[in-house]
Amino acid sequence: MRLHLLALLAKEPAHGYELKQALEQTFGSAYPSPNIGQIYVTLGRLEKDGLVRAVDVEQSNRPNKKVYYLTGKGRDALTDWVDEPTEGPRVRDEFFMKLVLAPLTGIADRMALINRQRRHYLALMRDLNELAERTDQGNQVALLLIEGAMLHLQADLDWLERCQEDLA
């Protein structure tokens, strides 16, 4: 989440709660709604690393609030993040390891593992369908994110089918 917060702060200085709202508004229901504590912990670490700085802003009738802004070092970190290629998704290796290794021990059979995993993926897909239906149809960012998750899941299912053909 560090770099997401830096990117938002590059736009304008903000306090923690504003950052939470900005994330939720941008990504809609596809975002795992970070709790405010997580955001403050992350901001604290960014401050310690010199990537952001906080200033206290006085408020009438309330305790001071901390407004964070990006430092030069923070801007450099952000630029590096933007400029470098992003790692692609890896194979879901935990299931594959299970698929290959578990039958060796005699505690599971591959066909049953694959069948159970397929049902699990389809249940996830159903959740994504429902999430897409619930999402504001004007929120393209959120819809694209959900579509991306669906395409990954489809690839996982296709791969499962290949495993079933060759291993089961």
Add this chain to the structure above:
Amino acid sequence: MTVLRTVNLVKIYQNKHVPVPAVRGVDLLVDEGEFVAVMGPSGSGKSTLLHMLGGLDIRTSGEIWLDGQRADTLSESAWALLRRKKIGFVFQFFNLVASMTVADNVELPALLAGVSSKEARARREYLLDALSLTERADAAPAQLSGGEQQRVALARALANKPALLLADEPTGNLDSRNTRDVLRLLSEVHRDGQTIVLVTHDARVASLADRVVSLLDGQIVDDGRIARRRPGRGGAGEVIDLR
């Protein structure tokens, strides 16, 4: 009530006197209102199974029961009649009547079944609207894209509110927006009680089903319901993986 039942259904093709088994003993039971997705690798027998259910392919042995009636032993014409009454079919090839408009293609099955023209028209308007095809109502099939023809074929198959909808890869030619229309319509007619058996690779389509049947080498290797997951933790509301 059971709409469809197969007993030890087998299909063996002859390839230059070499028997090639495509479907090897399938027992399937589909209740009224149920939505069953059939999945499996290509060559696993899914399309052959569907074609036998729809009477497009003759079974080698076994039984097919439709709405309580044994179908596979009927004469060809009696089977055709039963099919027209009970089954809506979306093929991978679309079989639209080239000389008729989209609207007439969709209304035809209902009119043949003796529905009033007013009712057939209302149903057609609802289906074309649901599939974003209203503006294409007066076009000829040849003027449509592959994806549009596929959606017209789905509308036509549903025009009659058939006892059973059979569909072979109904989203095979569609982009993601048109797929969404098809998904929404399938959920809607399913909610209204439509019985559906469809073959698909598309997990978005399969995930709408009550049950998923997996085929491998012509046999059912899995047949079960897709579990309802609890919303919340670990659910799809967390599409982004925060690190």
